[in-house]
Amino acid sequence: MSCRKRCKREFLKFAQYLFRLITGTLNADSVEDELELSAVRHRPEGLEQLEAQTRFSRKELQILYRGFKNECPSGVVNEDTFKDIYSQFFPQGDASTYAHFLFNAFDTDHDGSVSFEDFVTGLSILLRGTVQEKLNWAFNLYDINKDGYITKEEMLDIMKAIYNMMGKCTYPILKEETPRQHVEIFFQKMDKNKDGVVTIDEFIDCCQNDENIMRSMQLFENVI
Amino acid sequence: MAAGVAAWLPFARAAAIGWMPVASAPMPPPPRDKRHTRDELIILNVSGSRFQTWRNTLERYPDTLLGSTERDFFYHEETNEYFFDRDPDIFRHILNFYRTGKLHYPRHECISAYDEELAFFGIIPEIIGDCCYEEYKDRRRENAERIQDDEDNENGNDVTQLDLTIRQSMWRAFENPHTSTMALVFYYVTGFFIAVSVMANVVETVPCGTGSRAKEMSCGERYALAFFCLDTACVMIFTVEYLLRLIAAPSRYKFVKSVMSIIDVVAIMPYYIGLVMTDNEDVSGAFVTLRVFRVFRIFKFSRHSAGLRILGYTLKSCASELGFLLFSLTMAIIIFATVMFYAEKGSNSSKFTSIPAAFWYTIVTMTTLGYGDMVPKTIVGKVFGSICSLSGVLVIALPVPVIVSNFSRIYHQSQRAEKRRAQKKTRLARIRAAKSGGANAYLQYKRNGLLADAEEEASKEAGKALVCKVNPTFETQHHHLLHCLEKTTNHEFVDEQTYETSCMEVSMVKPSTSRSSSVSSSPHGLTSCCSRRNKRKSFNVPNSNMTAGRRGSVQELSTIQIRERPLSNSRSSLNAKFEETVPLNSEQQPYITAAIISMPTPPVTTPEGGDSASSPDFLQSNIVRVSAL
Numbered sequence: 001m002s003c004r005k006r007c008k009r010e011f012l013k014f015a016q017y018l019f020r021l022i023t024g025t026l027n028a029d030s031v032e033d034e035l036e037l038s039a040v041r042h043r044p045e046g047l048e049q050l051e052a053q054t055r056f057s058r059k060e061l062q063i064l065y066r067g068f069k070n071e072c073p074s075g076v077v078n079e080d081t082f083k084d085i086y087s088q089f090f091p092q093g094d095a096s097t098y099a100h101f102l103f104n105a106f107d108t109d110h111d112g113s114v115s116f117e118d119f120v121t122g123l124s125i126l127l128r129g130t131v132q133e134k135l136n137w138a139f140n141l142y143d144i145n146k147d148g149y150i151t152k153e154e155m156l157d158i159m160k161a162i163y164n165m166m167g168k169c170t171y172p173i174l175k176e177e178t179p180r181q182h183v184e185i186f187f188q189k190m191d192k193n194k195d196g197v198v199t200i201d202e203f204i205d206c207c208q209n210d211e212n213i214m215r216s217m218q219l220f221e222n223v224i
Numbered sequence: 225m226a227a228g229v230a231a232w233l234p235f236a237r238a239a240a241i242g243w244m245p246v247a248s249a250p251m252p253p254p255p256r257d258k259r260h261t262r263d264e265l266i267i268l269n270v271s272g273s274r275f276q277t278w279r280n281t282l283e284r285y286p287d288t289l290l291g292s293t294e295r296d297f298f299y300h301e302e303t304n305e306y307f308f309d310r311d312p313d314i315f316r317h318i319l320n321f322y323r324t325g326k327l328h329y330p331r332h333e334c335i336s337a338y339d340e341e342l343a344f345f346g347i348i349p350e351i352i353g354d355c356c357y358e359e360y361k362d363r364r365r366e367n368a369e370r371i372q373d374d375e376d377n378e379n380g381n382d383v384t385q386l387d388l389t390i391r392q393s394m395w396r397a398f399e400n401p402h403t404s405t406m407a408l409v410f411y412y413v414t415g416f417f418i419a420v421s422v423m424a425n426v427v428e429t430v431p432c433g434t435g436s437r438a439k440e441m442s443c444g445e446r447y448a449l450a451f452f453c454l455d456t457a458c459v460m461i462f463t464v465e466y467l468l469r470l471i472a473a474p475s476r477y478k479f480v481k482s483v484m485s486i487i488d489v490v491a492i493m494p495y496y497i498g499l500v501m502t503d504n505e506d507v508s509g510a511f512v513t514l515r516v517f518r519v520f521r522i523f524k525f526s527r528h529s530a531g532l533r534i535l536g537y538t539l540k541s542c543a544s545e546l547g548f549l550l551f552s553l554t555m556a557i558i559i560f561a562t563v564m565f566y567a568e569k570g571s572n573s574s575k576f577t578s579i580p581a582a583f584w585y586t587i588v589t590m591t592t593l594g595y596g597d598m599v600p601k602t603i604v605g606k607v608f609g610s611i612c613s614l615s616g617v618l619v620i621a622l623p624v625p626v627i628v629s630n631f632s633r634i635y636h637q638s639q640r641a642e643k644r645r646a647q648k649k650t651r652l653a654r655i656r657a658a659k660s661g662g663a664n665a666y667l668q669y670k671r672n673g674l675l676a677d678a679e680e681e682a683s684k685e686a687g688k689a690l691v692c693k694v695n696p697t698f699e700t701q702h703h704h705l706l707h708c709l710e711k712t713t714n715h716e717f718v719d720e721q722t723y724e725t726s727c728m729e730v731s732m733v734k735p736s737t738s739r740s741s742s743v744s745s746s747p748h749g750l751t752s753c754c755s756r757r758n759k760r761k762s763f764n765v766p767n768s769n770m771t772a773g774r775r776g777s778v779q780e781l782s783t784i785q786i787r788e789r790p791l792s793n794s795r796s797s798l799n800a801k802f803e804e805t806v807p808l809n810s811e812q813q814p815y816i817t818a819a820i821i822s823m824p825t826p827p828v829t830t831p832e833g834g835d836s837a838s839s840p841d842f843l844q845s846n847i848v849r850v851s852a853l
Contacts (some may be wrong), residue, residue, distance in 0.1 A: 009645055043687070051504055071232065086232075086236065089232075102242065126238040127238050134241055138241075138244065141242045143240075155246075162243060164473065182246070183250065186246055203245070212244055212247070212251075213244055219240075219251055219253075219254050220240065220241060
């Protein structure tokens with residue numbers, strides 16, 4: 001909000017306060033309360049549209065939506081709730097940083113909240129998508145500023161976030177430079193032309209040539 | 225982990241794909257999904273109200289009844305649903321817990337009913353949501369207090385005379401004066417003397433007309449001897465009481481520390497100190513001050529008055545409010561006194577000579593007393609004086625309702641406890657009457673059907689046939705059970721009047737010999753005791769088994785009344801005096817009974833008494849009856 005508008009609002013509030021002081025109404029905060037009460041609500045698109053857009057069947061969408069709506073009755077997840085939920089799965093460590101990156105990856109329209117469409121679209125890619133799509137999604141996750149290149153700093157952030165989820169009590173003990181070393185290994189593998197960044201093509205190429213990665217992409221097919 | 229979050233697990237697993245490209249080691253194989261069943265609706269029929277939910281919802285909490293296999297016990301095949309015979313209103317909250325993950329406590333429900341339902345469904349109350357937890361805890365505490373109260377009372381009343389030592393009974397007499405007449409007398413006597421002592425202290429100072437000198441004398445000086453004797457008497461009584469309490473106290477150290485004992489000591493100390501110090505003139509000034517402490521005797525009344533105790537307890541529990549009141553008052557007094565002093569400094573002949581002097585004015589004004597001995601004269605002083613009096617009203621009025629509400633709550637609580645105690649007696653009496661109705665049903669059943677002429681089995685059949693029209697299955701089975709008990713112990717149940725009449729009659733001809741071990745083969749007309757049979761082994765029945773009929777019949781315990789003759793018409797009973805012929809069919813009184821200490825087991829075979837009737841009825845006849853109420 002612009003400065004002028006803010007100043008005007010503050011002045012109005014002060015005048016109201018003086019008025020109330022003199023006339024002595026007891027319900028001083030009623031006006032402000034009303035502004036905050038109208039909660040955000042979101043209704044998803046119809047079932048047919050979602051069926052067309054994603055690779056889930058009708059029944060699966062129904063189950064997904066029920067779970068989603070149960071947890072978030074207002075229909076959207078904001079980042080704090082998302083971090084909360086994700087942290088529940090990793091009690092020993094701090095999953096908030098990684099959850100932040102994950103949230104950005106799911107929030108494709110970047111409006112600050114994950115609606116059911118975002119949720120289901122992301123899941124559709126992860127669970128029912130082709131290998132290409134999945135790798136694309138992973139690249140998108142790593143590319144924090146979405147500029148098409150993964151730099152070492154971005155990768156380091158991601159790596160630190162992942163290692164943070166492990167927490168303190170690990171074996172062997174987590175050392176300060178472990179994430180950095182891991183990033184080095186990653187870049188050695190992925191960065192073909194050694195220009196210090198990883199592009200999408202390098203990434204997909206490299207992953208497709210790696211047995212382990214290919215196999216692990218198929219791991220979570222049957223989650224729903 | 226909150227079970228609601230379990231719904232997000234598939235998502236978290238899917239998002240794990242983000243780790244794959246950077247993984248340093250190959251991933252473990254995923255777990256096999258053993259049963260990939262579709263989610264289905266489960267119908268829960270709770271006393272007719274049908275609730276439906278997904279199975280996954282219930283299985284979020286696998287350590288509760290509904291979430292585990294325990295619910296299979298309640299599965300009803302015909303209707304393909306789970307049936308629970310519980311309260312549907314409370315079940316609603318329990319099901320909501322599965323749905324939302326939060327357990328709420330409805331305010332209008334009874335706390336014990338709610339707790340029972342929670343226990344039944346295997347849900348721990350600690351997960352009640354914050355919104356309802358406080359209310360739940362409060363209600364639970366109240367309930368626990370009430371139960372504790374009742375238990376204390378019961379324990380207090382149940383202890384019988386025989387169990388206490390002298391010391392314990394003395395202490396009990398002191399603490400609960402209504403337990404015995406002696407205690408009551410003592411209680412009233414001490415109360416009277418407290419009153420007398422306090423009145424004497426008061427009257428002592430009243431001017432009593434001129435004495436030998438032409439000077440007004442107080443009554444105390446005029447009738448010094450009389451007052452001294454009165455004082456001595458009171459102090460002696462108080463001393464004796466204190467010493468007795470000290471001796472009787474279960475924990476002397478705790479007693480000495482208690483408030484009441486300190487009051488006792490302070491009440492009688494001045495007298496003794498006065499005795500010691502009468503000669504010393506220079507300390508007589510201090511002695512006079514000491515007499516002030518005699519007024520503490522009035523606090524001894526708090527033992528006699530529950531209201532006083534409640535007041536004291538309230539003040540103790542409101543200590544923080546009182547402290548706050550005092551503190552805020554002090555602050556206001558200092559502020560206003562300073563202001564008034566400086567405001568009135570200008571005017572001459574002002575009474576406000578210093579700030580402490582202004583304290584008096586401030587206190588008098590704030591408490592709206594307004595003596596008028598100090599008044600401000602300047603205009604500024606008057607303005608601030610009025611502000612002072614207005615604020616005084618506010619400052620005092622604010623903490624007072626807190627104290628008042630506290631007092632009211634504690635007072636009503638004690639009132640309720642008293643009322644409950646009073647009602648309890650009537651309630652118990654009514655319950656006992658209802659219960660004895662049930663016992664009488666059995667006796668009625670016996671008379672109707674059981675004591676029949678025919679074989680025992682047949683008689684039972686007949687009895688059952690007679691009564692099964694009237695009684696439901698439960699009753700017949702219950703009667704059968706009681707009958708089995710009779711057979712086991714070889715005693716029979718009778719009703720109250722019969723027992724009491726038998727007791728009275730027995731007491732009239734109470735034999736000096738009594739034990740069952742005495743063997744006498746000849747039928748003894750009047751002995752109510754004894755096993756007349758020689759070969760019987762004595763059957764020692766401890767007192768506790770004969771609980772029912774023991775009312776007031778402690779002395780009858782040693783008397784035994786045995787019917788050695790069969791019940792048949794041709795009965796030649798031993799104790800013709802006591803005989804009440806029980807006809808073979810029906811409606812007459814069953815045997816007289818008496819509680820016994822030991823009795824012989826009647827033989828299963830025919831008795832030696834050589835009585836004719838060897839009918840199976842005889843089996844019953846040899847039984848020594850015991851009243852069973």
